[in-house]
Amino acid sequence: MKLPQAWRQPLAIVGGVVAVAWLVIAVAAPLLAPHDPLAQDLPRLAPPGPGHWFGTDQLGRDILSRVMYGARLSIPLTLLLVALSVLVGGLLGACAGYFGKWADETIMRFADLVFAFPTVILAMVVAAALGASLANAVLAVLVVAWPAYARVTRGLVLGVREREFVISGRLLGFSAWRSLRVDVLPNITGPILVLATLDIGTALLLLSGLSFLGLGAKPPSPEWGAMVASGVEVFDSWWVATFPGLAILTVVLAFNFLGDTLRDALDPRTARAIKERAL
């Protein structure tokens, strides 16, 4: 099998392999994990070594198993979060761009309102107001993440809605919704897909950031952000915070690499540059 040129990049391959590896770990965690992630039956704060390769935490739980089970929390929730942001932001942005006038003004002023606050602070405020739980953290990140999609979608819709095939459809009697669904949206999915892929990393960081601050996952659930937070309490035992932190780092990097590659693959201008340095 031959990969397209844009995907034959070192970063693309690394990103793809790491992302697939994490997905496999998330799916097969019960088979792969050597211990029960919640059982407190190992020596406390044991450094990495045989039997517990990532060490144990202050309650005697195996960190390797907890990191593996953490993938089952963080990765699906992040994907769900990004999917919801694309849906909400994309729909609102498409309405703003297509219908214009008051719909545009209302939706985009709300988006500007959200943009006016620092992302993390606003997410913290929303999460704190809703109460600390992982579901509420997802909701809070959704509140701060949709405007980016709304803005991009609106701009793309504005560019496509005056194209001649869209006008032809309207002349044939398409309703505005049908025109949007049939002629406009299918022609702007590429850039939104790129944005979404690049955003997976940011969303994961924000989500585990909220858990780190105690506004997301509750103990004892093996959420990576919460695990880093518990590791901060025992700074001498470096392994407690380091391994969940590395998990976050690798997932974020992998999806950023994938997003970059996707963008290059879909953008004909950079595609030429890639060809010159392809493997």
Next chain:
Amino acid sequence: MTDPTAVTERATLLSVDDLVVEHRTPGRPLVRAVAGASLSVAEGEVVGLVGESGCGKSTLARAVCGLNPVTSGSITFGGHPVTPLGLRRRNPALSGIQMVFQDPYSSLNPRRRVGAQIADGLRTGRDTTSSPADLLERVGLPRDFAGRHPHEFSGGQRQRIAIARALAARPSLLIGDEPISALDASAQAQVARLMRDLAVSSGAGLLFISHDLSVVRLIADRIAVMYLGKIVEVGRTEEVWNDPRHPYTRALLGAIPAPDGAGVLPAELPGDVPDPAAPPPGCRFHPRCPVAMDVCREREPDFGPVACWLHEPA
């Protein structure tokens, strides 16, 4: 009053009366793209609308489809006033006007099979007996093209597909907004003739817009010449071609290269089209007119069929 050049035996399908269309751009002067143009198309008639780039012919065509808001004047199609196309569905009474656009590369949805796009037209025309493949056949393309995507086709083929989609809606008026200007020379006359033949055989009127008088001559029953937002001459094709009366029409005809091997360069019309935001006073053509008189600088000739003081009706 009767218009001597109108085709009287056929009922009027489209009538454009003293149409004014203005383009407003914030921070820039108001542009009168169409400044009081009148034009009619009878049922089954082919009218060619010609003029230089920027003279307002496309704006006129878009206004007829309801795509540009009308400042003053009226457009009537089959007894119905043409209303601007907003966010609501188009008035079904107006779906008898269909348009073929200039750019073949943006006139088809790149994400949909051409069969599905032609089927949209069939639905609009409430045609349950024809299939998209039948329409493709009518525009001279193989039936199995229906299953393909637009990127697989050349510009000329795409324009044929766009014509098929417009015809599928069974329009009584087909508008071609420079449908051939993006095609290469060999495809231009073919596509123009195809449009004419299909419109005539289905009984539809055709308003064919082009800057190329020599192609329009081949297909039009009547020719209307537009200059800077106004129709300056209307007449039967052979009359306009053989005996042009407005100096601008003469200049346009003189600019067509003659393939006679004599090596005579076409005459050039001096000067550029003036800025439609600040048209010259009097006759709009007088700064470039070789036979301009005093009256031309002062008063605008707003009569027809030839809007020129040399041809003022008695």
